[in-house]
Amino acid sequence: MITDKIENIRLYKNIPEKVADFIINLTSETPCVRYELDEKTYVNIETYSTKSVFSAKYEYHKKFIDIQLLLSGEEKIYYKPVNDITKPQPFNEEKDIGFFDELIDYKTADFVKLDCSNFMLIFPHEAHAPQIESENTPIRVKKAVVKLPV
Numbered sequence: 430m431i432t433d434k435i436e437n438i439r440l441y442k443n444i445p446e447k448v449a450d451f452i453i454n455l456t457s458e459t460p461c462v463r464y465e466l467d468e469k470t471y472v473n474i475e476t477y478s479t480k481s482v483f484s485a486k487y488e489y490h491k492k493f494i495d496i497q498l499l500l501s502g503e504e505k506i507y508y509k510p511v512n513d514i515t516k517p518q519p520f521n522e523e524k525d526i527g528f529f530d531e532l533i534d535y536k537t538a539d540f541v542k543l544d545c546s547n548f549m550l551i552f553p554h555e556a557h558a559p560q561i562e563s564e565n566t567p568i569r570v571k572k573a574v575v576k577l578p579v
Contacts, residue, residue: 430508430557431550432541435498438548444496445470448575452548455573457501469578476571479504479562487514487529487556491522493576497559498548502570506549507533507540507558514556533558543572553579 431441438449447466455474464472479502489511497506520527541549542563551557562568 430541430552430555432547434547441550443494444550444577448496448577452496452498452573452575455498455500457545457571459500459573461571466575470576472573472575474500474571474573476569477560478567478569480560480567481565482507482533482535482558482561485533485558485561487531487533487558489527489529489553489556490525491520491527491553492525492579494553494579495551495557496548496573496575496577497543497551498573499543499545500571500573501545502568503542503544503563504559504570504572505540505542505561505563506551507535507538507561508551509538509556511554511556529556 438444438452451466459474461474461476514529514531516530518528518530
């Protein structure tokens with residue numbers, strides 16, 4: 430897991446230049462759709478209300494690295510190594526997503542707070558629980574999730 434300021438995104442050589450350019454040019458006015466950056470790389474932009482940590486689940490991917498950043502609002506993303514989590518649900522190969530039934534120990538678990546100034550780079554060996562309310566109150570956010578093939 431890597432987190433940094435959006436202004437530093439070009440420092441990461443594993444992020445293609447076209448992806449960094451796309452991210453740098455995102456605004457809160459960017460429409461909510463799927464953007465195909467090439468035959469394997471895409472970006473989903475969506476809006477939703479953040480949720481309680483008590484209803485969140487860890488998820489992970491095998492085929493893609495996520496870059497997650499907010500265009501409006503703020504949220505927490507809890508994270509943990511996949512190998513440290515028990516109670517997996519069946520992995521959905523078609524959608525490249527797996528979930529865990531394990532509850533998030535919000536008192537001790539590591540998290541990143543996204544706030545429109547930063548991004549989070551999440552690798553396949555890292556489980557993450559996104560969309561969690563930052564201040565114990567749900568708010569509306571707008572998020573970009575870049576999917577980079579492994």
